[in-house]
Amino acid sequence: MTIQKATNITWHDGAITKSDRERLIQQKGVVIWFTGLSSSGKSTIARAVEERLFERGHQSYVLDGDNIRHGLNKNLGFSPEDREENIRRIGEVAKLFADAGFVTMTAFISPYRKDRDRNRELLKKGEFIEVFVKVSLDVAEERDPKGLYKKARAGEIKEFTGISAPYEEPLNPELILDTDKLDLTQCQDAVIRYLVENGIISANEKG
Amino acid sequence: MTIQKATNITWHDGAITKSDRERLIQQKGVVIWFTGLSSSGKSTIARAVEERLFERGHQSYVLDGDNIRHGLNKNLGFSPEDREENIRRIGEVAKLFADAGFVTMTAFISPYRKDRDRNRELLKKGEFIEVFVKVSLDVAEERDPKGLYKKARAGEIKEFTGISAPYEEPLNPELILDTDKLDLTQCQDAVIRYLVENGIISANEKG
Numbered sequence: 281m282t283i284q285k286a287t288n289i290t291w292h293d294g295a296i297t298k299s300d301r302e303r304l305i306q307q308k309g310v311v312i313w314f315t316g317l318s319s320s321g322k323s324t325i326a327r328a329v330e331e332r333l334f335e336r337g338h339q340s341y342v343l344d345g346d347n348i349r350h351g352l353n354k355n356l357g358f359s360p361e362d363r364e365e366n367i368r369r370i371g372e373v374a375k376l377f378a379d380a381g382f383v384t385m386t387a388f389i390s391p392y393r394k395d396r397d398r399n400r401e402l403l404k405k406g407e408f409i410e411v412f413v414k415v416s417l418d419v420a421e422e423r424d425p426k427g428l429y430k431k432a433r434a435g436e437i438k439e440f441t442g443i444s445a446p447y448e449e450p451l452n453p454e455l456i457l458d459t460d461k462l463d464l465t466q467c468q469d470a471v472i473r474y475l476v477e478n479g480i481i482s483a484n485e486k487g
Numbered sequence: 488m489t490i491q492k493a494t495n496i497t498w499h500d501g502a503i504t505k506s507d508r509e510r511l512i513q514q515k516g517v518v519i520w521f522t523g524l525s526s527s528g529k530s531t532i533a534r535a536v537e538e539r540l541f542e543r544g545h546q547s548y549v550l551d552g553d554n555i556r557h558g559l560n561k562n563l564g565f566s567p568e569d570r571e572e573n574i575r576r577i578g579e580v581a582k583l584f585a586d587a588g589f590v591t592m593t594a595f596i597s598p599y600r601k602d603r604d605r606n607r608e609l610l611k612k613g614e615f616i617e618v619f620v621k622v623s624l625d626v627a628e629e630r631d632p633k634g635l636y637k638k639a640r641a642g643e644i645k646e647f648t649g650i651s652a653p654y655e656e657p658l659n660p661e662l663i664l665d666t667d668k669l670d671l672t673q674c675q676d677a678v679i680r681y682l683v684e685n686g687i688i689s690a691n692e693k694g
Contacts, residue, residue: 341587352579372559380548
């Protein structure tokens with residue numbers, strides 16, 4: 281899908297590097313890639329982690345369907361090509377945010393392994409943290425805050441992930457959050473613990 | 488060109504707001520949109536301002552042709568439609584960075600008023616700072632570090648801004664930097680002064 285058209289262009293390294301920025305704000309720039317079914321809790325968890333990071337004096341930013349679909353990707357629909365391009369652009373933007381030193385969180389169903397793996401490859405080892413937000417279809421359909429599963433079952437939404445389109449579970453995610461069993465605080469804790477244990481943020485509050 | 492295809496999606500405000508983030512890092516999130524001919528000095532000035540901001544403890548990020556064309560926009564060429572989409576995507580990404588609290592700088596020729604004005608409208612009043620990096624064609628052709636003007640004159644590059652494609656000067660830019668007359672330090676000074684005078688950064692170093 282992605283054809284390299286631009287030519288005669290060289291990567292501009294810039295005077296200030298990622299590690300300069302990381303030193304300034306005392307954290308590592310990474311991408312936490314949340315993936316899972318609709319209603320699994322991806323956005324909710326990402327926003328909750330953002331809040332926790334903020335309290336600790338850390339900088340993070342959440343990219344999710346709601347803010348991306350209204351802006352950068354508003355000219356994309358839900359065809360297979362558009363879905364792929366959607367995830368590709370998000371991966372590239374997340375990479376820029378990680379380069380800027382942010383704990384970047386993306387919350388998209390992103391059902392295909394291939395698309396997620398391609399985005400992983402944009403980053404260095406350790407900078408892409410895939411978090412599988414696991415939920416049983418039963419529980420997801422029960423939550424269904426926007427009534428999307430209901431519409432999908434009624435055939436009003438075509439190619440709905442988990443109902444009429446596949447979801448490919450991550451094979452080796454950095455973290456699995458089973459939201460059938462864990463509550464929001466436990467999910468927050470697990471992500472924060474991962475970030476501390478991997479040296480992305482410090483164990484204690486800043487300042 | 489840009490068709491709104493996404494439906495049933497609501498803007499997700501998020502727990503942590505732009506002003507929360509601005510308070511945390513003690514600066515305002517804005518977009519400094521540098522525009523001007525090839526070889527006018529846009530990227531060089533942006534990188535130099537980035538360095539100065541870093542020394543003062545501020546966070547900034549530069550989006551320019553080199554890093555964007557290799558990533559987010561690598562599937563775009565130089566047709567009129569692709570050029571428009573190029574500038575549109577950059578505007579949307581810059582908006583996200585400004586929302587994250589960054590002094591975001593974009594360094595693209597961006598020859599059309601319509602495209603720049605559309606990106607201005609994405610942001611609140613005062614958050615979009617258009618900087619016209621002015622240069623006479625003579626001086627630009629003399630600099631020509633990548634030999635692009637030479638190729639354009641030889642007809643090897645078609646639709647080259649300033650030679651065979653129009654450049655529409657900003658009508659009311661927030662700042663004009665005439666690089667025929669100002670050296671790099673003077674350009675840096677002018678941008679930093681603007682940021683201080685408009686309360687985007689503080690007058691003194693942080694920390």
